[in-house]
Amino acid sequence: MNLAVRETYLAFGTPDFTEAEIEAVARVMRSGWVGMGQETLAFETELADYLGAPEVVSVNSCTSALFLALLAEGVGPGDEVIVPSLTWCATANAALYLGATPVFCDVDAGSLCLTPELVIARLTPRTKAVIAVHYGGYAIDVRALRLALPGRVSIVEDAAHALGARHPDGRRVGASGNPVCFSFYANKNLSTADGGAIALADPEKAERLRRLRMSGLASDAWSRYTRASAVFTGGLSELGYKMNFTDLQAAIGRVQLGRLHEMSAARRRIAGRYRDRFRELDLRVPFQEAVFGPDHARHLLVGLFSPEATGLGRDALLLALRARNIGASVHYRPLHTMPLYQPYAPDNGLPATDHLAEKIMTLPIGARMSVGDVDDVCDHLAQLINL
Numbered sequence: 417m418n419l420a421v422r423e424t425y426l427a428f429g430t431p432d433f434t435e436a437e438i439e440a441v442a443r444v445m446r447s448g449w450v451g452m453g454q455e456t457l458a459f460e461t462e463l464a465d466y467l468g469a470p471e472v473v474s475v476n477s478c479t480s481a482l483f484l485a486l487l488a489e490g491v492g493p494g495d496e497v498i499v500p501s502l503t504w505c506a507t508a509n510a511a512l513y514l515g516a517t518p519v520f521c522d523v524d525a526g527s528l529c530l531t532p533e534l535v536i537a538r539l540t541p542r543t544k545a546v547i548a549v550h551y552g553g554y555a556i557d558v559r560a561l562r563l564a565l566p567g568r569v570s571i572v573e574d575a576a577h578a579l580g581a582r583h584p585d586g587r588r589v590g591a592s593g594n595p596v597c598f599s600f601y602a603n604k605n606l607s608t609a610d611g612g613a614i615a616l617a618d619p620e621k622a623e624r625l626r627r628l629r630m631s632g633l634a635s636d637a638w639s640r641y642t643r644a645s646a647v648f649t650g651g652l653s654e655l656g657y658k659m660n661f662t663d664l665q666a667a668i669g670r671v672q673l674g675r676l677h678e679m680s681a682a683r684r685r686i687a688g689r690y691r692d693r694f695r696e697l698d699l700r701v702p703f704q705e706a707v708f709g710p711d712h713a714r715h716l717l718v719g720l721f722s723p724e725a726t727g728l729g730r731d732a733l734l735l736a737l738r739a740r741n742i743g744a745s746v747h748y749r750p751l752h753t754m755p756l757y758q759p760y761a762p763d764n765g766l767p768a769t770d771h772l773a774e775k776i777m778t779l780p781i782g783a784r785m786s787v788g789d790v791d792d793v794c795d796h797l798a799q800l801i802n803l
């Protein structure tokens with residue numbers, strides 16, 4: 417039997433907004449203050465509570481968060497920053513913005529993440545920082561990474577995928593004390609359309625980050641409008657950037673944060689349905705290790721669709737799924753294979769990353785998806801794979 421093409425396109429990640437988010441935005445719009453102010457402060461406090469992080473500094477994207485976090489760690493020209501190649505370009509670009517060199521590192525084939533051993537193999541006297549990417553929502557053991565690294569090397573965590581994940585020691589991603597960078601982009605587990613945040617422990621660094629995100633000013637716009645003292649104090653002493661959050665985004669974010677538990681449970685159900693249906697249909701596709709466990713944020717559902725297991729090349733399978741209105745995707749084409757990063761490509765490649773590159777495929781997952789959506793994906797896959 418030939419399955420019908422899905423009527424609607426199933427995207428790999430869509431935001432889960434309700435009337436509550438819409439009402440929160442309207443409330444802030446009606447208040448007359450939409451820039452960074454009290455709503456942003458409330459969002460930062462609530463996010464810090466949720467994460468178990470002493471400080472949260474919101475910014476306009478995770479790209480900005482990574483850039484500012486490296487800047488605050490003192491990364492600059494001549495420094496090396498170890499990053500996985502299997503990541504979004506923002507991870508490596510954060511180093512390039514600062515004149516530093518990205519040093520591409522391989523990943524473990526099961527977790528699809530850096531390990532202490534792999535990072536140590538890329539260490540040099542010029543290494544200033546490592547960006548640990550919690551790929552797909554898998555929380556790296558950053559304690560083990562810290563123990564393996566010399567004290568002079570900073571760890572910045574790229575948790576764009578990992579809001580809600582837990583480390584092996586039970587703490588939430590965001591509570592390690594390292595600068596931990598989150599994304600609230602449209603397809604993320606918590607979305608404010610665009611946006612990001614840095615969770616960290618050091619209050620002085622947090623204060624500096626607050627200045628750096630706001631043109632170098634010591635006080636935010638709300639204080640300058642409302643507090644007479646702020647008009648006369650807080651001159652510029654450092655070159656800053658315009659990378660702040662807004663109260664409109666914070667209004668969405670506060671509602672999303674209140675709904676995160678419910679949205680995470682929905683992701684867990686969707687992942688579980690995939691696992692059950694794959695077993696039922698006897699589709700032998702290994703997924704990222706831990707994606708079905710309790711501590712994973714399940715931002716991405718990434719499987720290894722090798723030609724041996726599927727009878728089809730990954731690209732052919734992806735195109736066939738797209739033709740059936742199923743938004744499968746690839747996270748990621750390894751950065752070291754792209755023209756921009758050729759000067760930094762390791763001479764002998766990265767064995768595990770290169771091996772994974774042609775096989776990984778991301779299936780749609782999100783809090784908005786129904787069990788019927790998962791069944792559609794699985795039924796189409798079964799038909800294509802068993803051709």
Ligand SMILES: Cc1ncc(COP(=O)(O)O)c(C=O)c1O
Nearest residue numbers: 477478479504506576599600601
């Ligand atoms: C691993 C990773 N890091 C960083 C980013 C950048 O996030 P943003 O779009 O908020 O700048 C992304 C975005 O998708 C990402 O996937």
